Amino acid sequence: MELELTGKVAVITGPAKGMGAAVSLGFAREGASLALLGRDTAAIEPVAGQAREIGVAAGVFGCDVTDEAAVGAAVAAVLERFGRIDILVNVAGGTGPIGKTGVETTAAEFDEITHLNMRGPFNMIRAVAPAMAAQGGGRIVNVGGTFGMRGRAMRLAYSSSKWGLRGITKSFALELGPDNINVNLVAPGMVDGPRFRDKVVPQVAAQYGLSEEEAAAKHASDYALGRITTDADVAAAVLFLASERARQITGVDLPVDGGWAAL
Known part of the structure; x- marks a missing residue:
């Protein structure tokens, strides 16, 4: 199946390792140019180097996705270099407190992980959507988690953040649909x-x-x-939802978990 990603420009947050690296290199193998965003640019450079060895353009841009001004500056830099943004993949996120009940979780711990896992994608989508709309459309894929579909004891803060990301995904899908922008969510299980x-x-x-x-x-x-689930499984789902093959799919939650959340 031809995904028609050659020549597209993909912005990817959290690309340094794991799922983020797998997603980034997956796009590179399909011929997409990469704009890789994150706070630790030195950690991202090896992934960018691998993409260049594959034969595509890859730029690294410093950005804290929770900082609205930093996101705006990074997106402006991407547009200056590449001229357009066709795809946004929001991988960057955190896990929050593990092994604590909701009562034991502090307000600071709750705020920290919900801020990262929800505000980051919110900032990124707000920043790229106008450029996508002006060029006639685009694809946005958020990486959530199955704990945002079934809930999880002892992971209240993380679960809450991923439930919230589903709401962000569905609301933006409705609002950006008229601009030919698809917004979907991939929900990995344990990777x-x-x-x-x-x-x-x-x-x-x-x-x-x-x-x-x-x-x-x-x-x-x-x-x-x-x-x-493996990183490659997650990358395959992201690539599909970012491709022309998924042109009529928007607002969906796609579990990639071997059958845990949906069964």
């Missing part, structure tokens, strides 16, 4: 990687008296497909 292997698996192993291999298998058994 295999350092956090899963170094934190989640040892925690499950200790809790149930299992080996780490058994703990990983136990976690995977929670999903209908019996396997953990």
Whole structure:
């Protein structure tokens, strides 16, 4: 299936590692130019370098997505360099307090993660939407999480932030639809990687008296497909929703979790 992403300009937040890096390099392989935004530009440069080796243009722009002025300046710099913005992918976010009940979670902890996970995408969409509308349309994909679809005990702040991001997605989809701008959300489940292997698996192993291999298998058994999501799985969903193949899809939540949130 041809995604028709060659020559498009994709702005991606949080591109330094994990899902963000996988999404960025996925767009590069499809021929899109990359504008990579984040606070730690040195950490982003290796991803930009890999994209250039693939053969596409890639620029790194310093930006704190929670800072409205910084977002405006970064988007202006992207437009100055590339001339247009066809795609925005909001990956940047955080996890918030883990292992705390809602009562134990402090107001500061709640505010910090909801501010990052909701204000960041809000700022970015507000900044890019006028340029997309002026050029005749665009695609926006927010990266949420399945805890924003079913909720999760001991993760109240994070869950709240991802539920909020779903509302941001759906409201912008309705408002920007007349400008031919699609706004959708990809909701990964647990993603295999350092956090899963170094934190989640040892925690499950200790809790149930299992080996780490058994703990990983136990976690995977929670999903209908019996396997953990990878960064590549998330990237594939994002690429589809950003492509011309998804021209008639907007305002949706797409779980990429092997069948946990929807079943």
